[in-house]
Amino acid sequence: ACGGNNNNANVNNEGEAGGQTAAPANLFEEMKQSGKIRVGLMGTYKPYNFMNENQELDGFDVDVAKAVAEHIGVEPEFITGEFSGLIEGLQGEKYDVLISQVTITEDRKKTMDFSDPYVKNAVNIVVNDDNTTIQSLEDFKGKRIGVGLGTNDEKYLRDVVMPEVGNFEIATYNDVITSLMDLNNGRIDATINNVFAIQPLIEENNFKIKAVGEPIKEDYAGIAMRKDNPELLEAINGALEEMKTDGTFQDIFQKWFKVDPNI
Amino acid sequence: MDLVLQNLDFLLRGACYTLQITIVSMFFGLIIGLVVAIARLKGNLAIRGLARGYVSIIRGTPIIVQIFIVYYGLPDYGINLEPLTAAYISLSINIGAYLSETFRGAILSVDKGQTEAALSLGMTGWQTMRKIILPQAARVAIPPMGNTFIGMLKETSLVSIVTVTELLRSAQLLIAQYYIAMPFYIAIALMYWMMSMVFSYILDRIEMKLAKAY
Amino acid sequence: MDLVLQNLDFLLRGACYTLQITIVSMFFGLIIGLVVAIARLKGNLAIRGLARGYVSIIRGTPIIVQIFIVYYGLPDYGINLEPLTAAYISLSINIGAYLSETFRGAILSVDKGQTEAALSLGMTGWQTMRKIILPQAARVAIPPMGNTFIGMLKETSLVSIVTVTELLRSAQLLIAQYYIAMPFYIAIALMYWMMSMVFSYILDRIEMKLAKAY
Amino acid sequence: MIELRHLSKQFDELTVLHDIDLRIRSNEIVVLLGPSGSGKSTLLRCINLLEDPSSGSMQVGDALWVHTMSAAEKKKAVREIRKRTGMVFQSFNLFPHLTAIENVMIAPMTVKQIAKSQAYEIAESLLAKVGLADKKDVHPSRLSGGQKQRVAIAQSLAMEPQIMLFDEPTSALDPELTGEVLSVMKQLALDGMTMIVVTHEMKFAKNVANHIIFMSDGVIQEEAPPETFFAQPKTERARKFLHQLTHI
Amino acid sequence: MIELRHLSKQFDELTVLHDIDLRIRSNEIVVLLGPSGSGKSTLLRCINLLEDPSSGSMQVGDALWVHTMSAAEKKKAVREIRKRTGMVFQSFNLFPHLTAIENVMIAPMTVKQIAKSQAYEIAESLLAKVGLADKKDVHPSRLSGGQKQRVAIAQSLAMEPQIMLFDEPTSALDPELTGEVLSVMKQLALDGMTMIVVTHEMKFAKNVANHIIFMSDGVIQEEAPPETFFAQPKTERARKFLHQLTHI
């Protein structure tokens, strides 16, 4: 009743049901038959994936998804949703892949397969303009540090940084914008974030914050899919390879980050 | 504020989903609540136990988990629901548990003498319930139903987990787009408030009408 | 399930926050609710209007927006609250609005004859309220308070927006880490359920104690 | 018309009615007297099967209830007996959400499935009979206690019972309002209705009853015509009861 | 002792009490009679200031209430007058969450700030006086109507009022229970308590009252000693009222 095109999650149920009962050996074949690849993403992570003024999905991830789909000969269908829904939606076959800045980690590899990385994100320490005391991770001790939910950074701080530098407090945020608002307000002393992601935010809101020091780590994001679909994995890796050579990646990186591909 | 006006369309579409989900789930929730309330009061031991368990589990666990299980858990048992269907089902089940308690209290509040008078006139238990008890219980149940309904209006926001873009999610998408939060949040707060006022108004009218006899 | 056990510690710490926030906000919510209920019943026109407006706005808007405004909006006016403080304040204000309606109904349900008897014995209005009306209203208010409390237990999950890692957020962090959702959600559903059972049990005991005289 | 045999009623350990035997013929008016707690209300409620007797049997018209019946048989017997009996309670048990005439119409319509228009006609004439034709569209909350009780009588009559049971129908009423209700009951008696009445109105008992039954402690102590009972009560308990009523 | 001058009470448009003048001396027992709706309850409630009279003035002992007083003065007058009057209602308005003795203790403790142990002693002796020493730890729900009403009398007496107001204290009671309450009231009268009693118990009126006041339509129609009133009522309305009470 509410202007159906808004609900971009109208999963094609016939294809789904057919997929389960006929049990074709190969998800990739099935996808080619239906001509569609269903892509899950958050939709709230500009400039990677977000909804633009025309209320269409847009961003780096979206362009990558479109290009990959084109290279393997299918149409992308985008489904946005809450983070935990995305995770379970992939396992529950509500869609085929996640292209939403999913960082490749050992933990995650236990439950899903990843393509070759398609972007490398440098993570920096970000502090208030006035702050001169925090320059590196060692300075975190006893401070209050913010990170975004759904990113891998919370685990990194807790399991890697904290044992090295001593205790500090971790605050997790639903989204990047609120973490930067609090950094600006002085409620947290620092955050670690991907500089690609926060540059436009800082400009838009006139936040008085800055990135300091060298990148503390580099995260590789990949396309996530259910385990045991070697054909699909192969096709996607093939597509990514082609995109690197045929200039597609070059265009997408220039369009969103004004740099050459870092992969 | 300009941004809000520019995207009013989009927000209104979200509000429409919110309203639609609320109304549909309320409708079925009312039916479930009534059946469960009567089951708890009049059923045999097994049925009463079942109804108690239902209320305890549903009220005791977060609705977000319930939605999650209906949408992402049931496919393991071959039940594959549309997002909106999953939202309707889980919210109806949830609202039904709360309303059953409201109804149970309201039914108990009707004087026992009313049942006796009806029985002594030769009515069956079921006729007594339908013609005598429920009409009187309805009046008592309206104010707490207001609480439940208005609460539910906002709980619908949790269905964004099954990829339905209702009002809150619409705002979050816009916030991600424009990197500005406060105006959108205030705008949707106003919309929720207006919707809740409409609900309150309707319930007040019904209450007044039912109270006319007293 | 192994993953859940490995991380039980972390989840329990979240549950502890949930419990702490619920109890603190309930305490202040009870006070606010009582004051507002009495204000609506006995206050002059201005106070009554104020109380009505408070209830309408707070019940009508999503709690997540209220928390957001308290935490992220107030700094614009120089008020910079700690996350937990912001959570306590916004939840107390919210719970107070719901409880005030419960209390108002309960106070109204006490027979008018009780007030008259107390006044005719020479008690002041305030003594009558405290010694005669409220003790009787408490009994009526317990069951709907159960609804509100158990509801609130789960609404605390929304304070994750101000970076408090309560139970639901703990689960979400683990989900982000392992990319597996269902077992964590089921585990926290069980924890919420257990907590709600404890609350129900305590309220039932209080209700039984208050009902002893009847 | 109505016959109770060895009827007993226990609540948990407490025996409230002991082995009651009672026969009432058609057109008889029986007044039931006894101190508070003697089991008068419980007896009426057993006759209407609002309480399930613990043992014994009961015949009302051609409907029979026996304690040893199966649950299904009992259920049917309950329905049959309730069809034949009407009951008016001490408290005003009208249905507050219905108007006076709707209160009278509801049972014929739901139980006997009589058409609305016909039920309306019946109800109208019954309300006229109890002197309330002008109050037919009023809700019970707008009626005085005496008026409520008269509507309740009309409500029972609408089911055309063979016997009417009254449980202190005037004890919550002012003396003036009491008069209204008693005169309706007198009229019913003159029309030949069989009635069992629990009341403290001694004048009514003296003037209208064919029999007085005096109960105490769940036992029928005396059964006699009113002249005999009031002039020469046989038992000590009845003498004491009558003494307390007449001396303050 | 108590004096009302030009007291009137209106509810919206409806005038319920018209310009009432009334004097009652210490140790007098006045019984107020009148048909339903004549304003008897309203008059008692005005004396206790549970209703705010629309005009006139009132003196109870040395406490004065005048309609033209300022709000603050009135508030003080209300408190003073309520201290001097005790009221027992038709319905049983005991506090259900308190035991019998707690019901009697609560007003002395909260209003007069009397220590608990002392309040307990007073309450104990008052409960003994109304014959309920053995029920002191029972909640009202476990008391019979007559017992409740006697606790209510003890509750009022605990505040040591100079005058007691009774509004149909026995009309919700069985005849047997009525006796209990009336005998407590008789005892009070013998003790010299000033009382205004609304009742339908004509024997009590005849035997105990010093004065009968007959009201109808919000006006005092007659005031006379009981012998005169019952033998030769002056007004037509009173004659009719007495006639209805004695004939059913």
Ligand SMILES: Nc1ncnc2c1ncn2[C@@H]1O[C@H](COP(=O)(O)OP(=O)(O)OP(=O)(O)O)[C@@H](O)[C@H]1O
């Ligand atoms: N549901 C019940 N459970 C337990 N005991 C009951 C119940 N109903 C009645 N009784 C007891 O049965 C006895 C008889 O009660 P009943 O109401 O029949 O007396 P009654 O003669 O009608 O008295 P009254 O004149 O006060 O109405 C009383 O001792 C009463 O306490």
Ligand SMILES: Nc1ncnc2c1ncn2[C@@H]1O[C@H](COP(=O)(O)OP(=O)(O)OP(=O)(O)O)[C@@H](O)[C@H]1O
């Ligand atoms: N709060 C009120 N608002 C409007 N009218 C009232 C109110 N209280 C009483 N009345 C009216 O005032 C009149 C007198 O009532 P009151 O209760 O004093 O009569 P009463 O003599 O005590 O009658 P009864 O014998 O039935 O108790 C009645 O017509 C009644 O309807």
Ligand SMILES: [Mg+2]
């Ligand atoms: Mg009885």
Ligand SMILES: [Mg+2]
């Ligand atoms: Mg009165």
